[in-house]
Amino acid sequence: MPDDQRRTPKQVRGQQRVSQILDAAALEFAEIGIENATTNAIAARANVPIGSLYQFFPHKEAILDALVERYLTGLRTVFENTLSADSLPIEVVIEQMLTGLANFELSHLGFSTIFVKSETIHAEIVQRVEDMLTRRYPHLTPETRHISAAVGVGIVKGVLPLTAHLPVELVLVEIKTAILSYLGAVLNRH
Amino acid sequence: MPDDQRRTPKQVRGQQRVSQILDAAALEFAEIGIENATTNAIAARANVPIGSLYQFFPHKEAILDALVERYLTGLRTVFENTLSADSLPIEVVIEQMLTGLANFELSHLGFSTIFVKSETIHAEIVQRVEDMLTRRYPHLTPETRHISAAVGVGIVKGVLPLTAHLPVELVLVEIKTAILSYLGAVLNRH
Amino acid sequence: MPDDQRRTPKQVRGQQRVSQILDAAALEFAEIGIENATTNAIAARANVPIGSLYQFFPHKEAILDALVERYLTGLRTVFENTLSADSLPIEVVIEQMLTGLANFELSHLGFSTIFVKSETIHAEIVQRVEDMLTRRYPHLTPETRHISAAVGVGIVKGVLPLTAHLPVELVLVEIKTAILSYLGAVLNRH
Amino acid sequence: MPDDQRRTPKQVRGQQRVSQILDAAALEFAEIGIENATTNAIAARANVPIGSLYQFFPHKEAILDALVERYLTGLRTVFENTLSADSLPIEVVIEQMLTGLANFELSHLGFSTIFVKSETIHAEIVQRVEDMLTRRYPHLTPETRHISAAVGVGIVKGVLPLTAHLPVELVLVEIKTAILSYLGAVLNRH
DNA sequence: AATGAATGAGCGTTCATTCAT
DNA sequence: AATGAATGAACGCTCATTCAT
Numbered sequence: 001m002p003d004d005q006r007r008t009p010k011q012v013r014g015q016q017r018v019s020q021i022l023d024a025a026a027l028e029f030a031e032i033g034i035e036n037a038t039t040n041a042i043a044a045r046a047n048v049p050i051g052s053l054y055q056f057f058p059h060k061e062a063i064l065d066a067l068v069e070r071y072l073t074g075l076r077t078v079f080e081n082t083l084s085a086d087s088l089p090i091e092v093v094i095e096q097m098l099t100g101l102a103n104f105e106l107s108h109l110g111f112s113t114i115f116v117k118s119e120t121i122h123a124e125i126v127q128r129v130e131d132m133l134t135r136r137y138p139h140l141t142p143e144t145r146h147i148s149a150a151v152g153v154g155i156v157k158g159v160l161p162l163t164a165h166l167p168v169e170l171v172l173v174e175i176k177t178a179i180l181s182y183l184g185a186v187l188n189r190h
Numbered sequence: 191m192p193d194d195q196r197r198t199p200k201q202v203r204g205q206q207r208v209s210q211i212l213d214a215a216a217l218e219f220a221e222i223g224i225e226n227a228t229t230n231a232i233a234a235r236a237n238v239p240i241g242s243l244y245q246f247f248p249h250k251e252a253i254l255d256a257l258v259e260r261y262l263t264g265l266r267t268v269f270e271n272t273l274s275a276d277s278l279p280i281e282v283v284i285e286q287m288l289t290g291l292a293n294f295e296l297s298h299l300g301f302s303t304i305f306v307k308s309e310t311i312h313a314e315i316v317q318r319v320e321d322m323l324t325r326r327y328p329h330l331t332p333e334t335r336h337i338s339a340a341v342g343v344g345i346v347k348g349v350l351p352l353t354a355h356l357p358v359e360l361v362l363v364e365i366k367t368a369i370l371s372y373l374g375a376v377l378n379r380h
Numbered sequence: 381m382p383d384d385q386r387r388t389p390k391q392v393r394g395q396q397r398v399s400q401i402l403d404a405a406a407l408e409f410a411e412i413g414i415e416n417a418t419t420n421a422i423a424a425r426a427n428v429p430i431g432s433l434y435q436f437f438p439h440k441e442a443i444l445d446a447l448v449e450r451y452l453t454g455l456r457t458v459f460e461n462t463l464s465a466d467s468l469p470i471e472v473v474i475e476q477m478l479t480g481l482a483n484f485e486l487s488h489l490g491f492s493t494i495f496v497k498s499e500t501i502h503a504e505i506v507q508r509v510e511d512m513l514t515r516r517y518p519h520l521t522p523e524t525r526h527i528s529a530a531v532g533v534g535i536v537k538g539v540l541p542l543t544a545h546l547p548v549e550l551v552l553v554e555i556k557t558a559i560l561s562y563l564g565a566v567l568n569r570h
Numbered sequence: 571m572p573d574d575q576r577r578t579p580k581q582v583r584g585q586q587r588v589s590q591i592l593d594a595a596a597l598e599f600a601e602i603g604i605e606n607a608t609t610n611a612i613a614a615r616a617n618v619p620i621g622s623l624y625q626f627f628p629h630k631e632a633i634l635d636a637l638v639e640r641y642l643t644g645l646r647t648v649f650e651n652t653l654s655a656d657s658l659p660i661e662v663v664i665e666q667m668l669t670g671l672a673n674f675e676l677s678h679l680g681f682s683t684i685f686v687k688s689e690t691i692h693a694e695i696v697q698r699v700e701d702m703l704t705r706r707y708p709h710l711t712p713e714t715r716h717i718s719a720a721v722g723v724g725i726v727k728g729v730l731p732l733t734a735h736l737p738v739e740l741v742l743v744e745i746k747t748a749i750l751s752y753l754g755a756v757l758n759r760h
Numbered sequence: 761a762a763t764g765a766a767t768g769a770g771c772g773t774t775c776a777t778t779c780a781t
Numbered sequence: 782a783a784t785g786a787a788t789g790a791a792c793g794c795t796c797a798t799t800c801a802t
Contacts, residue, residue, distance in 0.1 A: 017765095181372050558725060
């Protein structure tokens, strides 16, 4: 359909460019660090003139923010597909969520670098996990649920980088073990 | 030997200056981040001319390396005083080591900022913990011991930053809970 | 002629757009300064696409030139209505011209900003005043008439900015006083 | 004296560089306008690396401020040598001050460009003239003295640029004529 | 003719590092 | 050995202008 080809509207072009820039930024951040990445290098990597980059992002930090936002959007789908399954055993839910995160990294190269540094992503995940705990363990105090969720997310953030030296599957098993045993200890304690 | 006496003060001066620079760098890194810290600001904070700083450190990264080295030296004492107590129950050892780390931060302000980012410190601690596990649980495979140690250190690194929002004592208790329950699960598994 | 009718609206559109751009530019220049004004901001303020702006004006400076030209056209009416009244006393003519200029600013917001900076406007006004002096004081040398006219215009340009801190009416009275007393001195001298 | 040559202290070097930069900036401002002048061009013109320029001036505006300050310092000498001579006739004082200003431009190329644009210089000169008027014409109201001083300075600022097309001496005579006749009219009025 | 997304040279500024003293 | 003024490559960002649609 020639119509389809011509249609390619400006908005789509714009979104494509934003996407290119974000992809390039994620890789650049992951490779040389967020602070060391330069807007010029990101633009070059994205094959986008620096002026165009600044048409979409007012400043460097906005690129990071947009990347976080993009990840958050994707992550929400992961959460909804996993954490909400209140009828499944907790081990299964945790496992599925971790698998979801692992797949997310595969389809969003560079994600884990930002995940480990973003307070926003951290807070969002903690909140989701807290909600899940609230539904499953209503007898726990809100404080306990909050800290348990925060510790769980902390474990993921701390252990995930081991994938740099160890097989992903192995690391995921250990994270699952760590989280479930920690949760068991918490439930035991209260 | 008058010669020796004359030279010694200079060496002492030099060591003092290195120490001042490292102290200043640690605080600067902790306050504004490693990437944002400038060598000029570190020198100024240390009350040392920038030229002198470059007599001791060939470039900025060398300051970070020296800081890591210094922390490593201090940490080894902590390890020796805690991890080597093979006759004490594992829970006590873990607790003492965590307490040792917490005290280390108090006497070495800025330590945790570098701890969380240094691969070298990470590797050293993993090794020490591995050794401890080897002595205590010789039936575990080397691989299991290695990954368990790495996960344990990962848990500390991931959960420790919660101290930004939660009381240190509380966070330490959770880290201890997480590590011990994880270790229990691992031992149970094998 | 249908053709003519069809074309006319376009020309009218074009003129309207030029006018909008010029209005917007005058305000922008006055508000943030000629150098700080951007063509994109002028176009946006004029509600005209930037591409259209560049159809009418080859570059930024051309906008300023056109603005000057427009002011010149308007000013000529002021001159004709005031400076040509050779039968009226000089004081009345000067007063009327200054009042004419003041009203011109009111109906052409931003005029004075350009007036003070434009060599072209300066030259035109000097010429008109010179002509007036030639008719009134033919015994003066052309050199004297030229410099007197130039000084008169200089006084207006130098004193007018005082309106930023003082009431317009007061400033106008002082300009009139200064010009008339200066002219008196010149006539006295020759 | 070799001693003298070696002495050349850092402070002197620094002052020399500041001076070079200021000289270069004044010429650059005069030639292409304050807004069009770039810090890199100023540094190049001053034969000073851009980094050095920024060691003395935190930002571009500071260069302008320093230039204004430097002019103000020089101008104060002019004022003290001229405006304070209360026993001399006003015409002589005005003439001497204008001559002083003219000489100042000759020894400070680029001065008039900044003079015409600096609110600070304007305010300082107005104040000095006001003080002079206060001593000479105590019966005038403060308001009258203020506006008369402001108009006088305005006349200088408006007429001085005529030197671009006319001989300096001629212009100075006209400024003097304009100011004195204006002052006469004011005194007559009150 | 009309549009506005696209472009990139060039700006102001920083800071790791050097080297004359 | 000690100093700190000097250096300039490189950064984040702007905006006059173009040109594909």
